[in-house]
Amino acid sequence: MTLDAVSWLWKSIGKMPLFLLFKDTRNVFRSDDIGKEIMQIALPTALALATDPIASIIDTIFIGRIGAVELAAVGVSIAVFNQVSKIAIIPLVSVTTSFVAEEDANERLSMEADDSEVLKKGYAVDLEMEMKELIPQVESSCKSSTLTKSYRRTDDRRHIPSASSALVVGSLLGLIQALFLIFSAKPILNYMGVDSNSPMLKPAQQYLTLRSLGAPAVLLSLAMQGVFRGFKDTKTPLYATMVGDAANIILDPIFMFILRMGVSGAALAHVISQYLISLILLWRLLKEVDLLAPSINDLQFGRFLSNGFMLLVRVIAVTCCVTLAASLAARQGSTAMAAFQVCLQIWLATSLLADGLAVAGQAILAGAFAKKDYNKAATTASRVLQLGLVLGLSLSVIVVGVLQFAPRIFTQDINVLQLIGLSIPFVAVTQPINALAFVFDGINYGASDFAYSAYSMVLVALVSITCLFIQSSSHGFIGIWIALSIYMSLRALAGFWRIGTGTGPWRFLREL
Template sequence: MAATSPAPTRAAAALTLAPHRRVHHVHMPSGRPCPCRSSAAPRRRTPRCRAKPTVKGVVDDDEDASRESEPERKEGEEDMTAMGTLPGWLRLDTVGMDILSIAAPAVLALAADPIAALVDTAFVGHIGPTELAAVGVSISVFNLVSKLFNVPLLNVTTSFVAEQQAVDDSYRGTGENNKFSEERKFLPAVTTSLALASGIGLMETLALIFGSGTLMDVIGIPVDSPVRIPAEQFLTFRAYGAPPIIVALAAQGAFRGLMDTKTPLYAIGVGNLVNAILDAIFVFPLGLGVRGAALATVTSEYVIACILLWKLNSKVVIFSGKIIGGGMIRYLKSGGLLIGRTIAVLLTMTLSTSLAAREGPVPMAGHQLCLQVWLTISLLNDALALAGQALLATEYTKRNYKQARMVLYRVLQIGGATGTALAIILFFGFGSFSSLFTDDPAVLGIAKSGVWFVAISQPINAAAFVVDGLYYGVSDFAYAAYSMFFAGAISSAFLLVAAPEFGLGGVWAGLILFMSLRAVAGLWRLGSKGGPWNSILSDTDLSDKL
């Protein structure tokens, strides 16, 4: 297009790649006159000027999707409807297939971590019950410390990388810049994320090594307990794996922003295989016991981090002095909001577990079985959420609001269908499924009585998790945090009242209320078209689309 243009225009100048490869957001002047349009002529709708260079995938300001005319919108929606291959409201068009192609590898990658934990548990369990309990306590402490910072960084990185990827694609889409299409990209968000991850990982290591005794006191493991020494040993060795874990998560966030979920799956699969092999060598043949299990896990985490960094470096520049250029302040602000949000989730879930434990060992065992199934199934919804997040961030940054709406509708529709299918499967199959974990009739009786909690909550969980991904896709972090504070406070108050009165039924009802409030808050945000949703959902009715 640029080759046939009679003269350079302001639009072309604004999108010309600078001599250096630094990525900036695209600022397109609003109300640009077309070169072939007379400035004295009255404003009227005319055919698009053929001499005006355009950038594929970027919506011009004067054609802002928030101001689309009704005929244009209906025409676009009819085109996308015609692509559907399934009857009814769920159609696997191009957008739906994009969501599934990102979500499917992500599900396997998310499931790899619980599988690796099961492998460690299997090896340590053959050492003895004391060692098994020690490993369980240490893993809980490690996850509590690391999750507080790791998950927010992962989500923020995914959104920021997707945004800068969309801007970079806009530059490279112009004719004169196609020579850069095969070169590595420079996305400042990647450098900033990895720098933050390295610093946070080192702080987590120091905190876990020097604070292991204090952390054991906090969770109630006395000094004279037989679990105390092996638990501290495992936690101390495990602490050396904090830096590679968070660096790997930052790299995964970058790959997700690039909409590549297959590379993380490959890296995690190789790392878990290394972990299983080293467990078999360290735990018994070398006689390292609990320390051997920790050493095997840490080694596998370094393997995963190295593979991800190696693959990421082939796509983008990962080492650069332009850390501040990646928006360090924006990272810290957004990350701080999500850290607060994570604390609200952890406090609510911890309170529910504490109240369930007061019911006794058998009810607690049944509750734990239900809860683990409940959390494991949520991995499917997490995968849908990250697919929606990456796609929505890309289209929102390009200002392709029509396509962003389609991503929004499809991910909600697929999430609803997935949640309903899981509810039906678990309602009829949970009894047989729970027998795989225990043969104690009392525990099975408690677990089977919670089938309504596990099954009925699945559509609600799907909506809540998917909405989380949509928040992050448009960087609506403030509302995501404040709405979680509200949902956590209301649900915690309900738990404190209902659990003593109704036992496990009150605990399960409180957790369903917690997820329901999250889903309602998210759908209300979309329906009210507040914040960034005003641009995407302008002049549309969400309920009609769903």
Template sequence: MKAIHQRRLLPGLETSDHNGRVNKKMRYSSLPSSSIMKEYCLSIDLAKSSLSAVNACRKRIVPVVKSQSCSDCDTGPYEVNGISTQKNEYHLDGTEDGIEVIRVFFFPSKFVRGPASVLHPGNVRNELIILALPAIIGQAIDPLAQLMETAYIGGLGPVELASAGVSVSIFNIISKLFNVPLLSITTSFVAEDISKYVTGQSISGRGLQEENFKDKQVTSEMVERLRLPSVSTALLLAAAIGTIEAVALFLGAGLFLNMMGVPLASPMRYPSELFLSLRALGAPAVVVSLAVQGVFRGFKDTKTPLLCVGLGNLSAVFLLPVLVYSFQLGVTGAAIATIASQYITAFLLLWSLGKRAVILPPKIEDLQFGGYIKSGGLLLGRTLSVLVTMTLGTSMAARQGPLAMAAHQICLQVWLAVSLLSDALALSAQALIASSFAKCDYNRVKEITHYVLKTGLFIGIALAGVLFASFGNLAELFTKDAGVLQIVRTGVLFVSASQPINALAFIFDGLHYGVSDFSYSACSMMMVGALSSLFLLYAPSIFGLAGVWSGLTLFMSLRMAAGFLRLYWKTGPWWFLQQEIPKSEPQYDSVTMVPAEDDEVEYANVLAVD
């Protein structure tokens, strides 16, 4: 303890008796983040354990304020060099297990840095499994919900089914164009802010400003909820984008139907326009839900969104038959049921997020609109390029005749459905890489990158084998028409052989999003889309439907190649892959267990008051 006093780590700390009771009260004036408190507690316990002459002092307990970020990083007592350090909870009533709580002044800008290994990242494989499995199920829920809605509408008649199909296609195109960029950006930005918060780094730009509790009463809400500008910015942008989408779809329903080739004289016109106008009212809930899911992915939590989305869609299971058939509302009832489930999902997600983070922005100037708009604009062009290429492929397939179009649709749906597995893996990799990259933990980024690529290649090869063996029987679930099935069987090679390519292409997207390399992702996709579109314009006229499938395979192959080449650019964000990054550990004083270089580390200034 003498060494601690000499280094002014705990000036004024009174001697305690053998039970660890402190003789003088001390008061918190300014409270830092819990990770700083935990590292401080670890440093003190290690220092005390090295002094054999004062064994009685080892029982002294320095309370640690528990917060959400602390529980995310450490789930219990931790041990260093065989010395267990119990994580204690600070009770606001001023007592802890009969011991008067020490109250001290803490200055967040000056603190003792414990060993760098205090925050241990988990095993890459385990983290990927924990993140990817709920993500796979969550991504499958929305298509299943749309299939259920289609089934109920199909019972009303072919006109209603066709009307709903056209309207849903328009809604999905508009939603995907604007919502996917926001989702991808939110995941990366929130993961970066969380990492910087946990490690106690100073954050600028779109980072986190550490909250100052000086002269304020500490409440459980202050301690447990994170204040991240990236979260507030994402939610405000989501609300604005959702409102704009709703107004555009509601007022421009007729214009969009004209663009889709549904004339005024068509029997589908009125039900399509009514259905699209009603579904437009759910656009704000859809965009906000996706933004919140991106926030939770940044938290490395895919279970909570799965639960909320599942409960929201479960409500549609009960509402659809009641409104469509019991109340005989038809297409209108189906739209109302879907809208209700969307708002239920949004409410559950916001309610869950409110327990972990501050939703409303602390200050307007803390928001990160610049970063979101810049990156979002780039990804908007990227998403538009993907939509144009895929739509062009469908258009060229339709020119081959109804049988060829039906076969193409079956192949395309299976092709996209099995890609959900790779896409979920890519989303999980994005969250892990963004977290480690923000902490400049390049060795861990390397480990994640190599493991995810190997896993993606294995999954792609496995899917290729399964589809090649079973695709003929699988196609019979969609149609019994012999002519369509014959054409479908010729597409087995397209669907199965392209799976390894698809898997790696999706994973490369997640990797580049993880390091916030949005500009390269957008520009490369635009070039890839342009080349693939040129091929699709001419190849089908020569090779027929095989030309369409070849064009889509070329599209995914070029995406994969662009992602692969970026990893070997020495001037890009992946420069560290070409170098061996040494694992450096700080040197600590043998007595005080603080870094030996005083001029490189700022220490805590702890003052005692009567």
């Protein structure tokens, strides 16, 4: 084979969608326009996403001081609340972010086109006035200015129908979730392995029932966060979340120890913090968006709900996997559940940092697809994937160091500490896989590829659930973490397959 043939073959391979995802790796940390835009969105998002797990970790530390039974009970309740919430949260936030980003991009294009037309008309008026010399040049300029203003919106607030739709849907889903959890707390906990004779039942039911009162605020605040993400404004949600979580951390010891409310105090502190976050976000959103749509048809609930349903299917599949894992841990007793709760909180807190990159990719890609700027879409996808891999590798190192010393902060129970030690390799090694899986999700959401995301996740869940039953029965507590590692690997593979093969909305990669 000649040198020219080898060169041609190498270039051909380099143009395959599989390799386009990892092109220009030397630019991974480059501070160009794409790099700056990604960081401006990703960093505040990552911090905002990290604050809530950090607040939950602090909750866990306080509750661990009460006892191992209470720690395990709250662990089950948090797992239930989080998984039920995710059924509504992820479709709501993801669809909102993509649709708001698309509508905002289209509105900006429309305004730019209007401005261009206005300038042309204004220039024509000025030229005609000068030629006819009917009025002085100053008056002509004033009229031209007046003409320009007549074409501009007098209201500085944006008109984004998806923002109004998200708030309506979020409020209704929050109320439904609250009622469901309040009246079904005991049966759900029984299903999770906390039977009527378990000492975990009473504190778990108390915590879950009280925390469910905050469900409307959780759904509403996350719907508004989706709107701000669509605007590529992730600083506002960060500030609101930091204020709310700071209030939670302050109120925790007051309610739990000073007022002697125990686990109920931890739940109440969390509820108050969620309503505080919602009020801050709503106050800011009302300044930027006109939430009163001209008519019900402008809200486009059909489009919103149809795509949301696709993601709902996906989230149910995800929820089944994680909830089953928590249930299998709970069935092995309070010691196993307490260790699983500590490791899961750290696992999620670190892994969710990659969601900052996922949100950045989603917001930028949604705008790029709306403008049909496919070069920017390809560059953004490859950049966030590369950054996600680097982040995952870094987190692996950090987690190993932290988990060597951190477990004693949560509990002094020697049996719980022993199980946590066995989980460390799985929590650490899966960090790069988790990071890529989350980033792939954001990229596919940015391309509005919701159907593939749903169907692929159903297949992943079926395999993962089978692995959970087999591994937990044969290897016990460690088997649960083996199955979770397989689950995250399959999620990453599904995302990689879609983009790497250049199918669906990624067909344009074959032509670049």
